[in-house]
Amino acid sequence: MISPTYLARCGAPTHPRDLVQHDCLTFATTGLTWDFESRRGPINVEVKARLSANDSQLLLRAAIAGMGVERIARHVAQPALSTGELVPLLVDYPFRSSGSKHSDSSPPDRPDQTSCIGQSRSALFQAAGRSPRKPSKQRRPASDFSP
Template sequence: MDTLANLRAFLATVRGGNFSEAARQLDTVPSVVAKRVGHLEWTLGARLFERSSRRVTLTEAGHKFHARARALVSDFDDIASELKRDQDALDGHIRLRAPTSLTVLYLADILAAFQRRHERLTLEVALLDRSANPAEEGFDISVSGRADSYEGVVDEPLCPLRQVVCAAPGYLARRPAPRHPRDLADHDCLVFNPTGHSWHFNSASGPISVDVPARLGANDNYVLYASARAGNGIAVLPTYVARRALADGSLVALLEDHPLQDVWLKALIPARKRALPRMELLLAWLRDHLGGTPPWERSGDGA
């Protein structure tokens, strides 16, 4: 049997959770999927699934094999696509993950313009705010404001990502504004769960990190923004979310003598995909539209 077909059967079974769903995805019958998975297990000399009457679950060996198998099939599809593509027009598929609020406010328009310019490129965009290795999760590129780096993944800086500590005037009328980061321990804080409860500052005497109590935890900045504007506590927000509220006074910047440590928006690209022409094209497009001063920091930007 074709090893590639066996790998595809394995991956479809992982996605579907049983041979019947995998068969539906592959447009075949469950017995063929089961036979292909069995042949793959025989080839590897390891059991990949625990089987029950209704579901299959990955064994420890199956978990270890899964990410590598997905990468192998993805690499094959990339090579096949490159060999088949028309030399006069760039085509192919890009699977991208990006932060929710940034995409809704800015990246969606940037990506729409990119796809309008390159009609033969297809995109799949997933909005996820947690940190993850794009190579292991099957993405071609991950746009992230996190500091995390991964083996086998290239970090490409895009633009500074300025953040601000802020609260509503109503909250500050009830509670005195913090004068030093350590004062945050006595405040209601609104925490972005993916980055945790530690907030990191710079000062004249060096970096400062404080663990803050969370009145609210969320994995989306707009939830924190709404809560901060309602007067529920102090939040760290990116300026692309908070800038209008800061301008109209519904949020007030705090601790300006203790700026938050620098954060950069970056593109994470699996090293094996970095040189693909479609990835070079998208990366250049993102740098053109985000590089230097990002659009939300430019005067007159209407977003």
């Protein structure tokens, strides 16, 4: 995703490799390699982080302020996309959803049974004599993630 302000100032990358010439806003735990799919196969790009954070809302605000290109889940950016504060970028190159450091795929249908945190959560609810709320089975496709 990119703001019109950044777009006017720096232009838009037309290929994932163009990102090396742009300021990127990165999620700290995913690293600096962004993995894309193309008709010719995978493309891996080592981006330059102008800002790296663990908070998607902070990165969203930074992108809206024109600080750089951001890789963020579409559902997080949707309000800013709707108002025109952000625009999609590189739509012909979706992010890879497997085989990369950071998977854009959704969590399993039953994360409460597959993760340590989920198991701990279930144990706490059981000890309190309550039943945990069942997770939604709705999955977001990898295409919901955009730069």
